[in-house]
Amino acid sequence: MATKNQNLSAYDITSVPDAQGMKIGIVVSEWNYNVTGALLTGAKDTLKKHGVQENDILVMTVPGSFELIHGVQEMLQFTACNAIIAIGCVIRGDTPHFDYICEGTTYGLARLNATHDIPVIYGLITTNDMQQALDRCGGKHGNKGDECAVTAIKMVDFHRKLIHRR
Numbered sequence: 408m409a410t411k412n413q414n415l416s417a418y419d420i421t422s423v424p425d426a427q428g429m430k431i432g433i434v435v436s437e438w439n440y441n442v443t444g445a446l447l448t449g450a451k452d453t454l455k456k457h458g459v460q461e462n463d464i465l466v467m468t469v470p471g472s473f474e475l476i477h478g479v480q481e482m483l484q485f486t487a488c489n490a491i492i493a494i495g496c497v498i499r500g501d502t503p504h505f506d507y508i509c510e511g512t513t514y515g516l517a518r519l520n521a522t523h524d525i526p527v528i529y530g531l532i533t534t535n536d537m538q539q540a541l542d543r544c545g546g547k548h549g550n551k552g553d554e555c556a557v558t559a560i561k562m563v564d565f566h567r568k569l570i571h572r573r
């Protein structure tokens with residue numbers, strides 16, 4: 408879906424549950440850190456705005472987007488996070504490498520998301536050039552980190568509501 412006419416930072420604030428007490432993990436890729444660092448800042452700021460404590464946000468870095476899969480897998484295994492946000496940025500180059508990394512990373516994260524109780528939030532930006540990425544990490548299309556934070560809070564709330572129906 409095109410994000411061209413959409414602002415990634417725009418959301419209905421009244422639709423976001425209170426996030427006090429939620430523990431959120433963030434795995435962030437070092438590749439294109441000028442972009443992923445800005446996504447991380449957006450995600451953290453938005454989590455805190457909705458009540459998540461600084462101490463309840465666990466940030467770990469991995470070398471590249473492809474390593475997000477393993478990073479998230481380890482967080483699922485070794486932490487008590489209620490949701491995990493995976494942040495990366497893959498920019499198209501001259502070879503088919505872009506397609507393999509995007510597809511592999513997306514598939515790996517989707518598999519983790521579908522096979523664990525803890526939601527995995529997809530914060531991978533895949534763009535044709537650096538400008539498109541900058542536009543989505545605090546530029547003219549907002550910040551995908553904000554969107555990921557709101558999604559994480561909503562998915563933790565979703566999970567909690569279902570658990571309480573048992």
Ligand code: DLZ
Pocket residue numbers: 436438439470471472473474495496497498499500504508
């Ligand atoms: C190798 C590579 C390339 C060419 N481009 C990117 C990129 O744009 N964004 C990104 O996050 N990672 C890139 N990588 C690194 C791979 O994700 C991975 O770290 C290496 O292939 C080692 O597994």
